[in-house]
Every structure is written in C-alpha cells, then in structure tokens.
Amino acid sequence: MSAPLLEVRGLSKHFSVRRRAGWTRKVHPLRAVDDVSFTLDAGETLGLVGESGCGKSTLGRTVLGLLAPTAGEVLFEGEHLTEGDPRLRRTAQIVFQDPYTSLPPKMRVGRIIAEPLLIHDLVPRADVTERVASLLRDVGLKREHASALPHQLSGGQRQRVGIARALAVEPKLIVADEAVSALDVSVQAQILNLLKDLQEQRGIALLFISHDLGVVRYMSHRIAVMYLGRIVELGPAVDLVEQPLHPYTRGLLAAVPRIDARRSAVRIESEPPNPVDPPEGCRFHPRCPIAQSRCSHDPPQLLDWLPGREAACHFALDGPDAPAPVAGDRLHPPGAAS
Ligand SMILES: Nc1ncnc2c1ncn2[C@@H]1O[C@H](COP(=O)(O)OP(=O)(O)OP(=O)(O)O)[C@@H](O)[C@H]1O
Ligand SMILES: [Mg+2]
Structure with a gap:
C-alpha cells in the first residue's frame, strides 16, 4: 500500500498565555492542538x-x-517537511x-x-x-x-x-x-x-x-x-452524519436543521470550556448528555470502534443513532460482542 499524501502523527501546538493569579500573572500553556493524528x-x-x-x-x-509544532510530526508523501x-x-x-x-x-x-x-x-x-x-x-x-x-x-x-x-x-x-x-x-x-x-x-x-x-x-x-484541541470522531462523511458515534457529533448535527430534520438529537448547550484548563477525564464530559462517572477521570482514546470509524468516547456504540455492529465488525473493545 502506498503512503498517504499527508500523515499527521501526534501533532500538538501549544501557545503560552498569561493569566492573572492573585497579584501576579502566570504563564499557562494553551493546548490549541493536542496529540492529533490522521492521514x-x-x-x-x-x-x-x-x-x-x-x-x-x-x-x-x-x-x-x-506554525512550528510543539510536538509530533507531519509527513508529506512519506517525508518530513520542516x-x-x-x-x-x-x-x-x-x-x-x-x-x-x-x-x-x-x-x-x-x-x-x-x-x-x-x-x-x-x-x-x-x-x-x-x-x-x-x-x-x-x-x-x-x-x-x-x-x-x-x-x-x-x-x-x-x-x-x-x-x-x-x-x-x-x-x-x-x-x-x-x-x-x-x-x-x-x-x-x-x-x-x-x-x-x-x-x-x-x-x-x-x-x-x-x-x-x-x-x-x-x-x-x-x-x-x-x-x-482533540479529534473526537473521524469517519466517512455519510456514516458519521447518519450514525454518529460521539455525543458531541450528535450535538453538532442537532444544530444543522437541514440534516437533522428526522432526528431527535440532544442539543448541546453552553460554551466550550477554556482550553487553558480543560476538564479532567473526557474533555467533553461536563456538557455530555450521556456522561457517566468514569468520564470525569478516565480520558477516552480515539479508537477504531468499527472499520474506518474512530471515536474518543467510552460509550461510542451506546448512543441512540449508533450503528448496530455486525458480528465480527466491532473492533473495540477487542473481542467484545454486543
Ligand atoms: N497565536 C496565538 N496565541 C495564543 N493563543 C492562540 C493563538 N492562536 C490561537 N490561539 C488559541 O488557540 C485556540 C484555538 O484557536 P483556533 O483559531 O485554532 O480555533 P478555530 O477552531 O480555528 O476557531 P474559529 O472557528 O473561531 O476559527 C483558541 O483558544 C485560541 O484563542
Ligand atoms: Mg479558525
């Protein structure tokens, strides 16, 4: 198989921002892009x-x-371009x-x-x-x-x-x-x-x-x-829109009336948190309609749940529109049957 045109591996870009702390101002990292990989x-x-x-x-x-990355690498036709x-x-x-x-x-x-x-x-x-x-x-x-x-x-x-x-x-x-x-x-x-x-x-x-x-x-x-700063879902456009795996994707879909006419998705209210101090665990958990206690301390990794379909959610296949995995199709957790 030939190399993809572009390969992004573990890419992070952090900025330094100053914030008031009592009488002083402290420098904090703002993780604008945090460990992103895709091809x-x-x-x-x-x-x-x-x-x-x-x-x-x-x-x-x-x-x-x-912009120079803080960490990670970008390969173009298999080569590093600086x-x-x-x-x-x-x-x-x-x-x-x-x-x-x-x-x-x-x-x-x-x-x-x-x-x-x-x-x-x-x-x-x-x-x-x-x-x-x-x-x-x-x-x-x-x-x-x-x-x-x-x-x-x-x-x-x-x-x-x-x-x-x-x-x-x-x-x-x-x-x-x-x-x-x-x-x-x-x-x-x-x-x-x-x-x-x-x-x-x-x-x-x-x-x-x-x-x-x-x-x-x-x-x-x-x-x-x-x-x-993180990719929370990645997959073919049609599948991702028809059967989203991540509750945040469902929330974004609910905000697009022309797509979502037939779906009763939950709207995600409020603003995203400040990226200078993102929530512990899953960054989305304070706004997530299906969050459970695990989500507040255990950050989900971006995993292949189904062929070609990645999501960073512990409950990716539990949502109302989630696809029903065909036997043998479910990739994560390994060997799990539903
Ligand atoms: N040069 C910079 N210095 C400090 N912080 C920055 C800098 N550039 C971007 N940021 C911060 O990084 C985060 C990501 O910004 P970015 O512009 O990449 O978002 P975006 O998804 O493109 O937003 P939008 O949809 O508004 O264009 C934001 O919190 C932003 O304030
Ligand atoms: Mg922008």
Missing part, C-alpha cells in the same frame, strides 16, 4: 469541523508548516476565510496570481499572461479581471482570485480554512461547487475546515470532528 490521501477531502476556538485553524496552519521548506509552498496551499483581507489591496489581480508563478519559476515569463488568463478562466473569472484591484471585485470574485492564486503552483494539497464563511449564502454554494469541481478534476487533496457541519458533509469524503 489524508491524494485526491481526498477531509472535513475538519468543530466549534469556534477548538483548534481547527491552528491545526491547518501547523500542518502547512506556517518549516520554510520550499517544497511545501509548491505542494500545499491555503485558502483563507476572509477574501477581503487575504489579498494585497494595492496589487492587481493579474499580479496576485502571477506572483507564485514567477517566484517558483513555473512558466517562462513570456507565457505568464496566458497562464494567468487560463487560471482566471478555471475559477470562473474573465481575462479582463486581471487588471482589477481586489476592492473592485465582489466577495465571491475575490475568493475566486484566492483560489486561482492557490492553484497557480499546481498544489497537491489545499487547506481551505472557512473559505466561504464570510460570503453570502447564495455565493457560498458557487464557491463550494468550484472548490469541489477543481478538487475532483485535478485530484487535489483538500483539508476543508469549517464550523458548519452541513457544509463539511457536502464537501468531504471523510470528516474529523474536533473538540478542545
């Missing part, structure tokens, strides 16, 4: 979903080498949330898209204009847009420019971080379809980050659900 195959879309502050952007940036590795820029690109601030305001669109071509010497200078025109066409814009300044374009058009810029280096991996969150709903669908078509036509692997599980389901082959 991504060439041409696959992995959705990354979770509430604000759970660590999605930090994970995306650490994977791309834009911060600043020039291969990383060619192989992995990021499309940001905010098309208003992520494009240089005084640079014309043609120049914005041409720059990566020139920096990496990807096409002869004489061919740059034509290449830019063809990239503009690929993202549904016109050749004439090359002479526009970002502020002369709509939000959707700007995000198309951001995508064309990412495509210019012919990346194998794109990280799209809330790529449509700042756009109107009608424009969101167009940009999602553009990203999906490009991903399929070019076999690009996509790490698609969003807090919206409905959007993530539409885009992804597999979904990873994050909670307070």
Whole structure:
C-alpha cells in the first residue's frame, strides 16, 4: 500500500498565555492542538469541523508548516517537511476565510496570481499572461479581471482570485480554512461547487475546515470532528452524519436543521470550556448528555470502534443513532460482542 499524501502523527501546538493569579500573572500553556493524528490521501477531502476556538485553524496552519509544532510530526508523501521548506509552498496551499483581507489591496489581480508563478519559476515569463488568463478562466473569472484591484471585485470574485492564486503552483494539497464563511449564502454554494469541481478534476487533496457541519458533509469524503484541541470522531462523511458515534457529533448535527430534520438529537448547550484548563477525564464530559462517572477521570482514546470509524468516547456504540455492529465488525473493545 502506498503512503498517504499527508500523515499527521501526534501533532500538538501549544501557545503560552498569561493569566492573572492573585497579584501576579502566570504563564499557562494553551493546548490549541493536542496529540492529533490522521492521514489524508491524494485526491481526498477531509472535513475538519468543530466549534469556534477548538483548534481547527491552528491545526491547518501547523500542518502547512506556517506554525512550528510543539510536538509530533507531519509527513508529506512519506517525508518530513520542516518549516520554510520550499517544497511545501509548491505542494500545499491555503485558502483563507476572509477574501477581503487575504489579498494585497494595492496589487492587481493579474499580479496576485502571477506572483507564485514567477517566484517558483513555473512558466517562462513570456507565457505568464496566458497562464494567468487560463487560471482566471478555471475559477470562473474573465481575462479582463486581471487588471482589477481586489476592492473592485465582489466577495465571491475575490475568493475566486484566492483560489486561482492557490492553484497557480499546481498544489497537491489545499487547506481551505472557512473559505466561504464570510460570503453570502447564495455565493457560498458557487464557491463550494468550484472548490469541489477543481478538487475532483485535478485530484487535489483538500483539508476543508469549517464550523458548519452541513457544509463539511457536502464537501468531504471523510470528516474529523474536533473538540478542545482533540479529534473526537473521524469517519466517512455519510456514516458519521447518519450514525454518529460521539455525543458531541450528535450535538453538532442537532444544530444543522437541514440534516437533522428526522432526528431527535440532544442539543448541546453552553460554551466550550477554556482550553487553558480543560476538564479532567473526557474533555467533553461536563456538557455530555450521556456522561457517566468514569468520564470525569478516565480520558477516552480515539479508537477504531468499527472499520474506518474512530471515536474518543467510552460509550461510542451506546448512543441512540449508533450503528448496530455486525458480528465480527466491532473492533473495540477487542473481542467484545454486543
Ligand atoms: N497565536 C496565538 N496565541 C495564543 N493563543 C492562540 C493563538 N492562536 C490561537 N490561539 C488559541 O488557540 C485556540 C484555538 O484557536 P483556533 O483559531 O485554532 O480555533 P478555530 O477552531 O480555528 O476557531 P474559529 O472557528 O473561531 O476559527 C483558541 O483558544 C485560541 O484563542
Ligand atoms: Mg479558525
């Protein structure tokens, strides 16, 4: 079996934050990403979903080498790529949330898209204009847009420019971080379809980050659900949405009315705890509708409960929508029959 395009092993990214303690201020670690592992195959879309502050952007940036990891490793085609590795820029690109601030305001669109071509010497200078025109066409814009300044374009058009810029280096991996969150709903669908078509036509692997599980389901082959710096569930998109294993996933689903019309899932109230001092045991237990005493002291590991389906919950197969394991299908606990 060939190595996955991207392999993330035990990745952590901690920040230091100062907090008041009596008269003094103490430095505390904030575990924005804490021991995260997953793989991504060439041409696959992995959705990354979770509430604000759970660590999605930090994970995306650490994977791309834009932030140095505190621990763990990122392998690209089986090799370590360290911060600043020039291969990383060619192989992995990021499309940001905010098309208003992520494009240089005084640079014309043609120049914005041409720059990566020139920096990496990807096409002869004489061919740059034509290449830019063809990239503009690929993202549904016109050749004439090359002479526009970002502020002369709509939000959707700007995000198309951001995508064309990412495509210019012919990346194998794109990280799209809330790529449509700042756009109107009608424009969101167009940009999602553009990203999906490009991903399929070019076999690009996509790490698609969003807090919206409905959007993530539409885009992804597999979904990873994050909670307070950790992946709590990972599995094929359809299975994860139809038969979630983790109570937090069920809670996220309950917040998506268009998915959840037929389900009587429990809504998860309140805000997530501060990641500076996460709860003992299972980090989700104070908000969990099915928590038991074990959950307050025994942190669940992310385990394969069924083929291809991982969850970090002691009671992953006990939920109301959980799949009934076929004999021999249940992988965890080893040999357990239900
Ligand atoms: N540079 C930083 N210094 C200190 N703390 C940070 C830094 N960047 C992020 N954090 C903290 O790390 C945690 C994860 O942040 P991150 O931006 O990765 O979350 P997110 O899931 O992308 O959220 P959102 O959905 O709002 O974009 C948060 O508690 C955030 O406050
Ligand atoms: Mg973010």
